[in-house]
Amino acid sequence: MGLAVATELIKRGSWTVHLLDLNVAAGAEVIKALGPQSHFHQVNIVRYEELSTAFDRVFCTENRLDFVYANAGIVERFNFYEKHDLSSTPPELDTRVVDINLTAVLTTCYLALHYFRKSPTEHRSLVATASCGGIYPTPQTAMYAGTKHGVVGFIRSIAPKYLQDDIRVNCICPGTVRTGLIEPEAWETFPQQYFTPIEVITDTVLKLVDGNDMIDASSHAVKAGELYGRAVEVICDNIYFREPPPFCDEAMALVLGATTKDEILKVDNSKT
Helix, strand or coil: CHHHHHHHHHHCCCCCEEEEECCHHHHHHHHHHHCCCEEEEECCCCCHHHHHHHHHHHHHHHCCCCEEEECCCCCCCCCCCCCCCCCCCCCCCCCHHHHHHHHHHHHHHHHHHHHHHHCCCCCEEEEEECCHHHCCCCHHHHHHHHHHHHHHHHHHHHHHHHHCCCEEEEEEEECCCCCCCCCHHHHCCCCHHHCCCHHHHHHHHHHHHHCCCEECCCCCEECHHHCCCCEEEEECCEEEEECCCCCCCHHHHHHHHHCCCHHHHCCCHHHC
């Protein structure tokens, strides 16, 4: 999905794209195909030093940053529910899916905020890839679902603060898309008629980048000025703006409303 978005941006003619990945050989092939307006950086996104260096290198090269797409993701490839010898402790849990799908997204958003603030451009945009698994429970990939729920909640939470710096933050929640997330044969277990074309994902991301009025398949219209903090579900040829759940009662609305105040971050050092 990241490559598809980069390809469409290059086609617009006015964009220079920088792609981050761990696979050098694949990166070289992509840059050769996309042409001189594209650049590749080998980065292990779970390592802060490498990711922050890449951001700094991009900004020093371009002197601006307009759009960041936090798209990297994996799914757990083991049985979380596997039974282990009850006479001993189980083996350590593999948390790479959390490191890549959630922690790296948080770090990417953190770095993007810093370099967006340095950029002279206006109307900057950040889009993160969540998943339909960030909306619904998916028992077979529970850790994946947990990270994607985290992405949705995080994007919704930071969006109002980022908007104060004229940065629009949104996320997409795709259904099944044929990517390298799992093996090709595994995709055959899904209902084939309900796959989401990559072109629909690309179109949705670019509409979020452009920041114009949007309308979803249920005729829910979102004006340009309200296009932030959105979780956009994408299934087949349709998109749906998914709203946060309503507050259960007035008390909860007041409690959560208090967490939006800047004063909550202040600490009374006189008591320490």
